[in-house]
Amino acid sequence: MTIKTLSVWRSIKVVLKKEAKDGLRDWKAIIIALLIPAMGPLMIIWMFSTLADVSEEPEYVTLPVVGSENAPHLISWLEQNGITIHDPPDNPRERVRDSIIDMAMVIPDDYQKKISDGKRVTIEFITNSEDRSTGAAAEKITGLVERYGAQIGMLRLLARGVNPEIASPMEVKEVDASKGNAFARDILIIVPLYVCLAAFVCSMMVAVDITAGERERGSIETLLLNPNPRIAFVLGKYLTAVAFSIAGLILTATGSLAVLDYLPVEELGIAISINSRTFAYLVITVLPLALMASGLMILVSSLARSYKESQATLSFITLLPVIPVFIENVGPTGSWMYAIPIFSQQRLLVDAFAGEIPPNLHFILSGVVSVIIAAVAVCLTTRLFHKESFIFGR
Amino acid sequence: MIQAINLVKKFKQVTAVDGVSFEAGDGEITGLLGPNGAGKTTALRMLYGLLSADSGTAEIDGVDALCRRQEAQSLIGALPDTLGLYRRLTAREHIRYFGELRGFSGKELETRTNELIGILDMKEIADRRVAGFSAGERMKVNIARALIHGPQNMLLDEPTNGLDIMATRTLRGMLLALKKNGKCILLSSHIMQEVSALCDRIVIISRGRVVASGTPDEIRESAGTDDLEDAFVSLANGDFEVTQ
Numbered sequence: 001m002t003i004k005t006l007s008v009w010r011s012i013k014v015v016l017k018k019e020a021k022d023g024l025r026d027w028k029a030i031i032i033a034l035l036i037p038a039m040g041p042l043m044i045i046w047m048f049s050t051l052a053d054v055s056e057e058p059e060y061v062t063l064p065v066v067g068s069e070n071a072p073h074l075i076s077w078l079e080q081n082g083i084t085i086h087d088p089p090d091n092p093r094e095r096v097r098d099s100i101i102d103m104a105m106v107i108p109d110d111y112q113k114k115i116s117d118g119k120r121v122t123i124e125f126i127t128n129s130e131d132r133s134t135g136a137a138a139e140k141i142t143g144l145v146e147r148y149g150a151q152i153g154m155l156r157l158l159a160r161g162v163n164p165e166i167a168s169p170m171e172v173k174e175v176d177a178s179k180g181n182a183f184a185r186d187i188l189i190i191v192p193l194y195v196c197l198a199a200f201v202c203s204m205m206v207a208v209d210i211t212a213g214e215r216e217r218g219s220i221e222t223l224l225l226n227p228n229p230r231i232a233f234v235l236g237k238y239l240t241a242v243a244f245s246i247a248g249l250i251l252t253a254t255g256s257l258a259v260l261d262y263l264p265v266e267e268l269g270i271a272i273s274i275n276s277r278t279f280a281y282l283v284i285t286v287l288p289l290a291l292m293a294s295g296l297m298i299l300v301s302s303l304a305r306s307y308k309e310s311q312a313t314l315s316f317i318t319l320l321p322v323i324p325v326f327i328e329n330v331g332p333t334g335s336w337m338y339a340i341p342i343f344s345q346q347r348l349l350v351d352a353f354a355g356e357i358p359p360n361l362h363f364i365l366s367g368v369v370s371v372i373i374a375a376v377a378v379c380l381t382t383r384l385f386h387k388e389s390f391i392f393g394r
Numbered sequence: 395m396i397q398a399i400n401l402v403k404k405f406k407q408v409t410a411v412d413g414v415s416f417e418a419g420d421g422e423i424t425g426l427l428g429p430n431g432a433g434k435t436t437a438l439r440m441l442y443g444l445l446s447a448d449s450g451t452a453e454i455d456g457v458d459a460l461c462r463r464q465e466a467q468s469l470i471g472a473l474p475d476t477l478g479l480y481r482r483l484t485a486r487e488h489i490r491y492f493g494e495l496r497g498f499s500g501k502e503l504e505t506r507t508n509e510l511i512g513i514l515d516m517k518e519i520a521d522r523r524v525a526g527f528s529a530g531e532r533m534k535v536n537i538a539r540a541l542i543h544g545p546q547n548m549l550l551d552e553p554t555n556g557l558d559i560m561a562t563r564t565l566r567g568m569l570l571a572l573k574k575n576g577k578c579i580l581l582s583s584h585i586m587q588e589v590s591a592l593c594d595r596i597v598i599i600s601r602g603r604v605v606a607s608g609t610p611d612e613i614r615e616s617a618g619t620d621d622l623e624d625a626f627v628s629l630a631n632g633d634f635e636v637t638q
Contacts, residue, residue, distance in 0.1 A: 005468055006497045014494040018483075025482040218476030222536070225442055225474065226495040227467035388445055 008235075011228040015236025016243075019210050023240060029205030033244060036201045037251035040194030041259040047186060048263050061137045064088040067107040074107070077148050083141060096126045102134040103127045103141070118156055187265075189325055191256045192349035195249050195282060196321035196342060199290040200297075202248025203241040204314050207297035210237045211381075212310035215302075221391055230385045234298070238378055241294035249290055253282045281352055285363070288370035289345050293317075295377030302384050321346070338362040341370045395420055396441060396547055396580050400450035403436050410436040412602035413450070418580040418595070420546070423573050425593035426582035429630055433602040434582040435475050438551050441580070442472045454547055468496070471545035473553050477536045481525040485516060485535045488524065492539035510538040514568070530561030537568060548572060550581040554588055566592055586623045600630040 006014070023029060064086040068075050075085055089095055092104035106124035108114075114121045123145060127138045154164040214220045223233065261274045297314055304310030324343040338344040344366035351357070384390045396418040403411040411433040418424035426434045439445040441452045443463040452459040459466040479488060486507060493503045511520045514534045519527065524535060533553070540548070548569075554562045569579055569592065583589050589596055590610050598606040598613070606613055606629045610622055617625030 005464055006495065010497075011495065014491070017494075018480075018487075018491045021487075022480055022482050214478075217478035217480075219478030219480065221444065221474045221476050222472075222478070222539075224444060225467060225470075225472050226492060227464040228495055229464070391444055392439070 005227050006232075008229050008232050011232030012236045012239065015228075015233055016239050019206075019237055019240035020243060023206040023209065023244065026205065026209060029209065032205050033202040033248055034251075036194060036198040037248055037255055040191070040198070040252045041255035043190060043194070044187065044256060044259045045263070047190070048265070060084070061140065062086055062102075063141060064092060064101060064104045065107060066092060066104065067109060067111070070107045070109055070111040074145070074148055078141070078144055081140075081144050083144070093126055096128050099128060099131055102131065103138055105141070115152065187260065188350050188353045189346075191253075191260070191282075191353070192286075192346040193321060193325060194256060195252050195286050195349070196289060196345055197318070198248040198252035199245045199286055200293045200318040200321060202251075203244035203290075203294050204297060204311075204318055206244045207241045207294065208301050208307060208310045208314060210240060211298055211301040212304045212307045215390075216307045224385070224391055231382045234378060234382045234385050238294055238298050238381070241298055242291060245290035245294050246287065249286050250283055253279060253286075257282070278352070282349060285348050285352075285366070286345050288367040288374070289341060291374040292341055292370040292377070295374035295381075299377040299381045299384075302381050302390070335359075335362060335365070338365045339369050341366070341373060344369070395455055395578050396424075396549070397453040398437060398441060398450070399453070401437060401440055401447050401452060402449045403433075403440060403445060404448050409602055411440070411447075414599065414602070414604050415450075416597040416604055416607055418547075418578055420578045421573060421576045422594040423569060423579045423581065423592055424595045424597065425589035426580065426597050426599060427584070427586070427589045427626065428582075428599035429584055432584075432599045432630075434584075434599055435551055437599070438472075438549055438580075438582060439474070442470055442474070442549055443467050444474075468543070469545060470547045470549055471540035471543065472549040473536050473540055473551060475551040475555075477532065479524045479527070479532060479535060482523060484521050484523050485527075485531075485538070486511070486520045488535050489538045489542055493542040496543040498543070506542055506544075507538075510541060514538055514564070529556045530558060530564070533557055533561055533565065537565070545577075547578045548580070550579070552582055552584070554583070554585070562588075586626050590622050598626060598629050605629045 061082065062084040063078065065075065066088040068085055068087075079085060088104055088106075089101065092101070092106070095101045096104055104126045106126070108121065108123070111121050111123075125138075125142060125145070127134065129135075150168075153167065157164045157167055214223065224230070257274050257279055296317060300313050300317060301310040304313060321342050324346045337347060338361075344362070348363060348366055398414050398416050401411050401414045402409070414433065414437050416424070416426075426437065428434050436445065440447050441454070441459055443452075443459040443466050446460055454466040454469045457466040457469060483491070489507045489510060490503060493499075493506060498506060511517055514537060516531070516534050516538070519531055519534075524532065527535070550569075553565055557565065569581070573579055573594075581593075593610070595609055596607065596613055597604055606616055606625075608616070613629070614620060614622055614625050617628050619625050619628065
């Protein structure tokens with residue numbers, strides 16, 4: 001007869017080993033866990049490709065023109081500026097609407113007469129605003145025509161002995177003083193958002209399986225018959241969820257930063273320095289959040305009466321990281337903000353990406369609050385594991 | 395040795411176990427017999443330390459199962475009434491997991507695992523995941539992991555539920571072998587034949603109370619009938635005076 005009881009630490013190790021092995025064999029859970037790490041980088045690539053299309057300088061623009069013979073000077077002006085003029089198809093409006101051609105221009109027959117008479121000519125420029133990829137080309141043509149028109153106007157005023165500046169008393173000169181552009185701002189939100197999401201989503205299925213699943217399968221009673229401290233079972237399970245969370249956030253951070261590093265983002269005027277320090281800062285900032293997320297999910301999932309109920313509740317919890325995106329720039333700001341988990345982590349990362357290293361106090365506050373919540377969640381779960389209604393009740 | 399001394403357990407208004415006392419000795423198979431809802435499962439749960447008693451004590455080899463839970467649990471192997479397995483683990487991994495939780499490792503754990511796999515004739519299924527196992531195969535996994543630490547005391551809650559004849563025979567053979575080795579075995583059942591075929595001593599429980607206990611012969615005698623099933627029915631119906 002051998003009497004053996006394991007210490008807490010060795011018990012935790014045994015439980016962790018088993019749950020991790022079990023979890024890694026659950027391919028459904030793995031697929032869901034990999035969703036966020038895959039989506040983050042894809043999202044960045046997608047955003048980049050749509051933005052890159054729009055902001056690219058159109059190299060080769062063709063323009064079908066109706067009545068090009070009416071305005072030979074205008075046409076040659078356009079041609080000088082790199083626009084290739086085509087003969088128009090029938091029904092240019094319908095064709096543009098149906099995206100068969102990108103755009104078309106209609107020059108009226110009385111163009112020459114009105115220009116000679118010093119009157120105003122209306123030139124129709126047909127575009128399709130739904131087609132964002134042609135926006136830059138359309139802008140270029142509009143600009144060219146306007147500049148041509150302005151020159152004629154100036155000549156007319158000069159011919160009448162009037163200083164052309166009288167007709168244009170104001171000039172607007174755009175000076176872009178922002179650090180990046182819209183894309184940079186979105187990236188600054190997207191990367192922290194996805195890394196925080198990963199901390200939640202990647203351990204969700206595992207958390208459900210090892211708590212609500214264990215109860216629903218009816219294996220909890222047999223498990224707790226083993227002479228190990230109850231807290232060892234809780235911590236073993238909790239650390240399994242934490243491991244999945246951390247693996248997910250590291251994968252997401254690696255993927256997102258690798259994509260940002262690979263894409264020619266500097267062409268869009270964004271200066272994000274990506275190096276091992278950025279990566280380390282990202283991971284260390286979100287780490288306490290992974291501890292908190294796993295703790296909350298283990299607790300909530302243990303409270304649930306069934307696997308399904310637990311999954312439903314947890315899918316709400318996994319959406320928590322999205323909330324800060326909506327409340328961004330709303331309400332007063334201050335150091336106290338960094339005491340709000342999820343919000344604080346995203347804030348810290350946005351600050352860091354924007355080139356402002358936040359004060360250490362904010363960093364510590366953010367981490368400590370999350371770790372405290374994690375600890376409370378683990379304690380409450382351990383109390384649950386001692387309850388008879390938890391072991392036997394469903 | 396397993397001892398229940400005046401165990402009482404109430405769930406809100408219902409008194410599930412109402413002053414149950416009995417003793418299961420070493421080298422014996424003791425049967426806890428009673429109709430459904432008699433309080434057998436509740437009594438067993440207190441004995442293996444998962445339920446607290448409102449009063450009374452449960453002792454395993456003299457160790458209080460409720461005050462010194464871990465110590466008492468290290469002295470028992472148990473098959474509770476829910477026997478869920480982990481679908482994605484193999485039979486061997488189940489046995490190994492429980493062995494590790496009980497503090498075994500390395501070569502000793504391998505030897506014990508292989509020994510049980512041999513005794514329970516589960517070599518062919520040992521390295522298969524348990525997802526598609528039959529009731530009999532699942533029972534073998536459960537027995538193997540309950541016995542991995544070689545416990546002196548064995549508690550089984552309705553162990554033959556859902557088993558076919560072959561599996562039931564394997565289980566009986568296993569229990570008789572354990573008894574021969576001087577182990578203390580306590581099993582619950584609502585099936586008369588099973589208990590009479592296997593048990594040296596019978597404790598009949600009805601409505602949370604022990605209504606009779608003794609060898610099968612003593613039970614027949616006290617109920618005043620030759621047929622054990624008749625005895626069970628008359629005793630279970632609450633004919634207390636006859637028996638005590």
